[in-house]
Amino acid sequence: MAEQRDLLPGTLDLLILKALSLGAEHGYGILLRIEQISGGRILVQQGALYPALYRLDDRGLLATEWGTSDNNRRAKFYSLTPEGRKALRGERASWEWLVAAMTTALDATPEAI
Amino acid sequence: MSLLTRLRAFAGHVRRRSAIYGDVDQEFQSHIAHRADDLVRRGLSRNAAERAARIEFGSIEGYKDAARDARGLAFYDEARSNIVFAWRGIRHRPLQAIIIVVTLTLGIGISAGVFATLDVIAFRARVDANPATFARVFSAYGTDSTPPGFPAASRLSDYLAYRDRLRSLRVIAGWQAIATTVDGRSGTTTGTLVTCEFFDVYAPVRPLVGRVLQANDCAARDNVVVISETLWRDVLSSAPDVVGRVLRINGQPLRVVGVAPVFSGPVNDANFWTPYTTRGYLRLGDDDPSSPTALSVTLDARLRDGYSRADARAELAVLAAQQDGIHHGRHTVTFVTDGSMLNRPGNTAAVLTIVAFVFVALACLALVACANVVSLLLAVAHTRHTEMALRMALGSGSARLARMLLTETLALAAIAGVLASIVASRTPPYLIGWLTQRPLTYPTHPSWHLFAFLFSTTLIASLVVSSAPIRASLRLDLVAALRGLRKDSHDGRGRSSNALMGVQIGGAVALLVAAVSLGRMSARIAASPPHVESRRVLALNIVPTDRVGGAWGGYHEDVARVAAAVPGVEMVAFGSAAPLDDERTGTIVVTATGTGKQTLPAIQVSSSYFDTFGIRLVRGRLLKTADDSCVASVCPAVVSLEAARELWPSDDPLGKLLRVVPAGELEIVGVVSDAPSDISARVEALMVYRPWTPAERRYQTFARINGDAATATHAIAAAIADNFPGAVAAPETLQAALDRFTDAFYRIGLVVGGVALVAATLALVGVYGVVSLSAKRRMKEMGIRIALGARDIDVYKALLRSNAPPVFIGLGVGAAIAVGFATVVDRVAATTLPIPFADPFAFWGAPLALAVVVVVAIAAPARRATGAAPVQSLRQD
Numbered sequence: 001m002a003e004q005r006d007l008l009p010g011t012l013d014l015l016i017l018k019a020l021s022l023g024a025e026h027g028y029g030i031l032l033r034i035e036q037i038s039g040g041r042i043l044v045q046q047g048a049l050y051p052a053l054y055r056l057d058d059r060g061l062l063a064t065e066w067g068t069s070d071n072n073r074r075a076k077f078y079s080l081t082p083e084g085r086k087a088l089r090g091e092r093a094s095w096e097w098l099v100a101a102m103t104t105a106l107d108a109t110p111e112a113i
Numbered sequence: 114m115s116l117l118t119r120l121r122a123f124a125g126h127v128r129r130r131s132a133i134y135g136d137v138d139q140e141f142q143s144h145i146a147h148r149a150d151d152l153v154r155r156g157l158s159r160n161a162a163e164r165a166a167r168i169e170f171g172s173i174e175g176y177k178d179a180a181r182d183a184r185g186l187a188f189y190d191e192a193r194s195n196i197v198f199a200w201r202g203i204r205h206r207p208l209q210a211i212i213i214v215v216t217l218t219l220g221i222g223i224s225a226g227v228f229a230t231l232d233v234i235a236f237r238a239r240v241d242a243n244p245a246t247f248a249r250v251f252s253a254y255g256t257d258s259t260p261p262g263f264p265a266a267s268r269l270s271d272y273l274a275y276r277d278r279l280r281s282l283r284v285i286a287g288w289q290a291i292a293t294t295v296d297g298r299s300g301t302t303t304g305t306l307v308t309c310e311f312f313d314v315y316a317p318v319r320p321l322v323g324r325v326l327q328a329n330d331c332a333a334r335d336n337v338v339v340i341s342e343t344l345w346r347d348v349l350s351s352a353p354d355v356v357g358r359v360l361r362i363n364g365q366p367l368r369v370v371g372v373a374p375v376f377s378g379p380v381n382d383a384n385f386w387t388p389y390t391t392r393g394y395l396r397l398g399d400d401d402p403s404s405p406t407a408l409s410v411t412l413d414a415r416l417r418d419g420y421s422r423a424d425a426r427a428e429l430a431v432l433a434a435q436q437d438g439i440h441h442g443r444h445t446v447t448f449v450t451d452g453s454m455l456n457r458p459g460n461t462a463a464v465l466t467i468v469a470f471v472f473v474a475l476a477c478l479a480l481v482a483c484a485n486v487v488s489l490l491l492a493v494a495h496t497r498h499t500e501m502a503l504r505m506a507l508g509s510g511s512a513r514l515a516r517m518l519l520t521e522t523l524a525l526a527a528i529a530g531v532l533a534s535i536v537a538s539r540t541p542p543y544l545i546g547w548l549t550q551r552p553l554t555y556p557t558h559p560s561w562h563l564f565a566f567l568f569s570t571t572l573i574a575s576l577v578v579s580s581a582p583i584r585a586s587l588r589l590d591l592v593a594a595l596r597g598l599r600k601d602s603h604d605g606r607g608r609s610s611n612a613l614m615g616v617q618i619g620g621a622v623a624l625l626v627a628a629v630s631l632g633r634m635s636a637r638i639a640a641s642p643p644h645v646e647s648r649r650v651l652a653l654n655i656v657p658t659d660r661v662g663g664a665w666g667g668y669h670e671d672v673a674r675v676a677a678a679v680p681g682v683e684m685v686a687f688g689s690a691a692p693l694d695d696e697r698t699g700t701i702v703v704t705a706t707g708t709g710k711q712t713l714p715a716i717q718v719s720s721s722y723f724d725t726f727g728i729r730l731v732r733g734r735l736l737k738t739a740d741d742s743c744v745a746s747v748c749p750a751v752v753s754l755e756a757a758r759e760l761w762p763s764d765d766p767l768g769k770l771l772r773v774v775p776a777g778e779l780e781i782v783g784v785v786s787d788a789p790s791d792i793s794a795r796v797e798a799l800m801v802y803r804p805w806t807p808a809e810r811r812y813q814t815f816a817r818i819n820g821d822a823a824t825a826t827h828a829i830a831a832a833i834a835d836n837f838p839g840a841v842a843a844p845e846t847l848q849a850a851l852d853r854f855t856d857a858f859y860r861i862g863l864v865v866g867g868v869a870l871v872a873a874t875l876a877l878v879g880v881y882g883v884v885s886l887s888a889k890r891r892m893k894e895m896g897i898r899i900a901l902g903a904r905d906i907d908v909y910k911a912l913l914r915s916n917a918p919p920v921f922i923g924l925g926v927g928a929a930i931a932v933g934f935a936t937v938v939d940r941v942a943a944t945t946l947p948i949p950f951a952d953p954f955a956f957w958g959a960p961l962a963l964a965v966v967v968v969v970a971i972a973a974p975a976r977r978a979t980g981a982a983p984v985q986s987l988r989q990d
Contacts, residue, residue, distance in 0.1 A: 047173070051183040071147055
């Protein structure tokens with residue numbers, strides 16, 4: 001099993017948006033998908049997922065619908081709205097910019113100064 | 114996401130909150146079931162899998178709270194539960210809630226009511242619509258040799274020039290108040306001469322009948338008039354066919370064109386409005402704009418869209434300079450204001466001083482009210498220690514409890530704020546009408562200033578009164594509180610209670626001293642009358658038809674002849690003002706040998722003035738008829754004793770010269786007694802009497818009588834009406850005018866007295882409450898003392914000893930504040946007040962009276978403490 005680390009603050013929203021960009025899912029399914037797409041390295045505290053989901057729902061980035069899961073259980077399914085897709089693009093661009101900036105900063109050597 | 118979208122989402126959540134909570138619950142259960150299914154697939158039993166899934170999920174209640182937070186519902190739920198808590202608190206302690214609401218209503222309502230009255234009188238233009246576009250223009254005229262005078266009305270010729278050329282003003286009108294006779298009415302009636310744009314400036318004035326004045330009325334010089342609703346009712350019995358009927362004003366027929374409703378106009382009690390072009394026709398003076406005695410008009414205007422008062426000021430300065438070019442040697446300074454009394458040139462400092470004094474008084478009341486409520490809330494806080502401890506033990510944080518307690522106070526303050534707004538909005542008409550003793554002829558609708566004041570006062574009051582009790586509620590020993598034990602100071606109260614008691618007493622004393630000082634002012638004036646024959650001299654108050662300057666000599670001779678012929682009249686005199694008439698008394702700037710420039714009050718008088726008023730000659734001689742109309746470079750003058758002392762403290766004033774600025778000299782030929790009473794301020798007695806110039810201008814006429822004043826008044830009024838067509842006389846004794854002036858102070862004193870009484874009552878209730886609580890807490894101690902042999906007097910002494918220091922400190926501090934306040938008032942308003950404000954009786958009388966009542970308020974709870982049961986107290990220990 002890969003090493004698991006705590007999430008950086010503010011990254012859960014981006015992960016949820018990414019997970020849902022791959023298809024509609026219920027809460028527990030989103031957790032499993034995040035675990036799956038991060039190669040098992042990101043594990044979200046189960047209950048902590050929901051406040052983030054409700055926040056994104058309130059911002060109009062998610063659409064919700066009650067349905068039946070593969071386990072034949074009633075579950076609330078989340079999917080991305082067009083605004084959600086747009087927000088994902090924006091958040092991703094910001095993240096990539098930050099990663100590049102951080103990498104540049106961390107790769108700096110005394111000679112470069 | 115926009116704020117509107119957020120608010121809409123929040124409103125939706127609130128509306129569907131039950132469904133949302135159910136949804137969250139179901140979703141969490143679904144999550145746990147899915148996880149349990151996974152764990153079962155991995156080999157756990159169903160029970161073990163469900164248990165493990167629950168543990169992995171974490172605190173369901175915690176995440177529910179977080180979910181509520183995420184949807185903004187936590188705020189709503191807390192606010193709702195805080196309101197429920199507040200409502201329960203109010204229901205459990207209704208008496209305390211009522212006392213708090215009544216106290217805050219009185220404190221805030223009276224303050225806001227007085228503020229609203231000040232707002233109506235001083236802070237805004239008296240217009241019904243769009244005060245932001247209103248502008249009032251003042252002109253100060255000077256010459257090459259004299260500086261600009263006091264900013265006041267503008268010359269008619271200037272108005273006509275401004276009207277046709279101003280671009281920053283949409284419309285500009287001029288007006289002048291007049292007093293005339295109106296057939297069917299006794300005495301004089303106030304009216305207004307106006308330019309025909311007047312009703313455009315004060316629009317909208319929708320006439321009850323007919324129309325208002327129009328531009329053509331002035332252009333065609335029509336003799337028309339618009340009358341007030343009051344005049345329509347009084348003189349024409351509200352006849353519906355009033356339009357076209359004739360009303361005789363100053364004996365001249367004017368055609369009524371309309372009836373105006375009550376509206377906010379510039380003149381109090383104005384009962385008719387007639388074009389300025391009727392001035393000559395009504396025998397009120399010249400109506401030729403180029404005449405030296407042409408009408409002067411106060412200018413009111415409306416700004417054109419996109420222009421400010423600064424634009425208007427700049428434009429007027431240019432136009433005034435052009436007009437000065439026509440009138441050689443004249444220099445005009447113009448001022449443009451918002452029309453409020455506050456911003457009238459020269460008024461700002463005086464108005465702000467009065468406002469500051471009023472606010473000090475209101476601050477005292479607000480302080481007492483707030484201190485009273487804080488005392489009560491502190492008492493409540495002590496009884497709530499166990500409840501607060503329980504809530505803390507169950508996990509409520511201090512911040513959460515503080516918000517709960519604050520909501521309770523805010524709810525009570527909000528109720529008080531609503532009640533106070535009713536009190537405040539109804540106060541101005543009553544207060545202004547009562548103070549001026551005249552019916553109000555303009556609306557006094559509260560403005561947004563009042564509601565801003567009310568909102569901020571209520572909010573500040575609730576925050577101030579709640580902070581200390583909240584801290585007291587939450588500052589507790591949890592274990593001791595849960596066991597029902599209480600930590601008290603040795604005297605059953607904290608230091609804050611002492612401070613509050615002192616504040617209440619101090620504020621009440623300061624107000625009581627002010628009330629007693631003002632209330633006794635008229636009695637003090639009556640007890641020490643002025644040194645003039647105020648009851649035997651009538652000021653005739655004649656409003657004659659106007660004459661050209663230089664032609665008044667005959668008028669004075671005629672008036673003297675007619676008045677002297679009236680039975681009971683002993684002597685007739687003329688002067689520019691009566692003694693003690695600060696309003697009409699002029700000033701001169703003089704330089705005495707060896708002194709700098711001094712401004713002194715000065716009156717021009719006829720030779721009989723001194724004997725008529727009974728002003729005694731002390732040294733030298735009085736003015737003689739031969740001194741009248743002095744054109745020499747050195748003219749004779751008489752000074753009052755006080756003026757002589759001021760100008761030449763150690764020299765003989767007789768023969769001394771006073772150089773008058775800008776030209777001329779006065780030689781002192783006599784010294785006369787001071788006119789004001791012995792208790793008046795020294796500056797009131799300063800006076801320079803100069804000879805009059807009867808032909809130059811109209812002087813006030815005074816008649817000394819030897820019989821009944823009412824009989825003489827009627828006889829003189831009739832004689833003037835018979836001998837001077839168009840003239841009106843309203844004689845009254847000098848004493849009547851003085852009484853009217855002192856009556857105003859008496860009435861202000863009553864208002865302050867009412868406020869002081871409210872403050873004192875609140876303070877007494879507060880003291881009683883604090884002492885009662887202290888006595889209740891010390892019942893056990895008193896019981897033990899009694900068991901050890903203490904007598905009733907010892908119990909009284911014990912409670913008095915612990916409560917007396919804050920009371921007496923409050924009394925001392927309050928009296929000190931009052932003395933300081935009175936000293937400042939007497940320094941600032943020395944020439945306005947008839948006698949000094951500082952009243953030694955008030956300084957010791959008011960605190961003493963309050964001290965007696967406070968001792969009674971302390972003794973009542975102490976009496977109860979003497980009934981403490983010794984056996985029960987000992988058993989408890």
